[in-house]
Amino acid sequence: MSSAAAVIIAILMLAAALAAATLQKLMHATLSFAAALVGVAAFFFLFSAEFVGLVLVFVYIGAVAVLIVFTILLTRRDVGNDRGVNWGGAFLAVAVFGGLTLAILKTQSVTIVAPHIRTLTVKRIGEALMTSYVWPLLCVGLLLTAALIGALVLVMEEKR
Amino acid sequence: MTPTLQTFLIISAALFCIGLLAVLSRRHAIFILIGIEMMLAAANLNFIAFWRFSPQPMPPTGVMIAIFSIAIAAAEAAVGLALVIAVYRHYRTTNVDHLDQLKG
Numbered sequence: 124m125s126s127a128a129a130v131i132i133a134i135l136m137l138a139a140a141l142a143a144a145t146l147q148k149l150m151h152a153t154l155s156f157a158a159a160l161v162g163v164a165a166f167f168f169l170f171s172a173e174f175v176g177l178v179l180v181f182v183y184i185g186a187v188a189v190l191i192v193f194t195i196l197l198t199r200r201d202v203g204n205d206r207g208v209n210w211g212g213a214f215l216a217v218a219v220f221g222g223l224t225l226a227i228l229k230t231q232s233v234t235i236v237a238p239h240i241r242t243l244t245v246k247r248i249g250e251a252l253m254t255s256y257v258w259p260l261l262c263v264g265l266l267l268t269a270a271l272i273g274a275l276v277l278v279m280e281e282k283r
Numbered sequence: 284m285t286p287t288l289q290t291f292l293i294i295s296a297a298l299f300c301i302g303l304l305a306v307l308s309r310r311h312a313i314f315i316l317i318g319i320e321m322m323l324a325a326a327n328l329n330f331i332a333f334w335r336f337s338p339q340p341m342p343p344t345g346v347m348i349a350i351f352s353i354a355i356a357a358a359e360a361a362v363g364l365a366l367v368i369a370v371y372r373h374y375r376t377t378n379v380d381h382l383d384q385l386k387g
Contacts, residue, residue, distance in 0.1 A: 129286045133294045140298055140321055144305035149313055156317050159298070163324045166291070167349075170335040175349045179327070182353050187320060187360045194313060194364045198371040212307030220300035224293055233288045237336050243343055248350075256347050263354045270358035274365035 128169060136162025149195050157188040170237075174245050291332040299325035312367045312377045316360065323356045 139158035146152040160183045167176030227233060252260055298321060305318030327349045334345020371377050 126286050129290065129294075137294070137297055137301065140301040143317055143321065144301050144309075144314075149311065152314065152317060156321065159321065160324060163298070163328055166294075166328055167331055170331050172331050172335065172346055172349070175327075175331060175346055175353070178350060178353055179324075182357050183320070183324070186357060190360060190364050191313060191317065194367055197368055198313075198377050209308040209310075213304055215307055216300045216304035219303060220296060223296040223300070227289055227292045227296065230289075233292060233336075235288050235336055236285045237288075238338060240335075240341065243346065248343060248346060251343055251347060252350075259347075259351055263351055267354060267358050270362050274361045277362070277365040277369045 129166075132162055132165045132169065136166070150192070153188060153191050153195065156191070157184050160184055160188070171240070171242060174243070174248055288332060288336040291336075292329065295325045295328040295332065298322075298328065310378050310380050312370065312379055313364075315379065316363045316367070319363070320356060320360060323352065323359075327352055 136159050139155045139162060142155035143152045143159055146155060160179065164176040164179045167173070167179060302318045302321030302325060305321065306315050307318075309315060309318070330345045330349045330352065334343070334349075337345070367377055370382065374382060376382075
C-alpha cells in the first residue's frame with residue numbers, strides 16, 4: 124500500500140465530493156458524486172478488497188447515480204432555486220470534522236500499519252455468505268424486495 | 284513511509300463531513316440524498332479500513348458488513364428517490380423549504 128497512491132486518490136475523491144456538495148447544477152453535482160464514489164472504490168482496491176470495490180462501482184455508479192439522474196429528469200421543472208451554501212450547516216460540518224479529527228489523532232491504537240494478508244478471493248466471500256452470513260443475506264434480500272415494492276407503490280399514479 | 288490507519292480514518296471523516304455539509308446546507312431534496320449516500324460511503328470506507336488494518340483480517344467480517352451496507356444503501360436510495368418523485372407530484376417542488384404544510 125503506497126502512500127503516494129493514497130494521497131492522490133484522497134485528494135481526487137475529496138475534491139469530487141466537495142464539488143458534489145457545493146455545485147449549483149444538480150446534474151453536475153450528480154456526476155461529481157459518481158466521481159467521488161470511484162475514489163471510494165479505488166480505496167477499496169488499495170485495501171485489497173477488490174470484490175467490494177466492484178460491488179460499489181456496480182451498485183452506486185451503475186444503479187444509484189443513474190437513478191438520481193432519472194429523478195432529476197423527472198423533476199426537471201424545479202431546478203435552480205437552491206439558495207446555495209448555508210453557512211450554519213458549513214460551520215457545523217467543519218466543527219464535526221474538527222471533533223472527529225481530534226478524537227482520531229488522540230487515539231493511540233489506530234497508528235498501526237497494514238499487516239500482510241493473503242488475497243481475499245471471491246470464493247472465500249461466497250463461502251462466508253453461504254455459511255455464517257446466510258441469514259443476514261436472506262434478510263437483505265427480503266429488505267431489498269420490500270423496499271423496491273414500496274418504491275413502486277410510492278410512485279404509482281393514483282387512479283381517480 | 285507507509286500510511287497508517289489514522290490517515291484513512293481522517294480521510295473518511297472528511298468525506299463524512301462533506302456529506303453532512305451537503306445534507307445541512309442544501310435545500311433540494313436530491314442534494315440531501317446525495318449527501319446521505321456520501322455519508323454511507325464514508326462509513327463503508329471505515330469498515331473496509333478497519334478490516335484491512337486489523338491483526339487477523341482473514342474472517343472477512345468487514346467486507347461482509349460493507350457488502351450488506353451497500354445493499355441497504357441501494358434500497359434506501361430507491362425509496363428516497365421514489366419519495367422525491369411522489370413529493371414532486373403532490374407539491375410541484377422538490378425544495379424542502381416549501382414542504383411546510385405540517386408546520387404549526
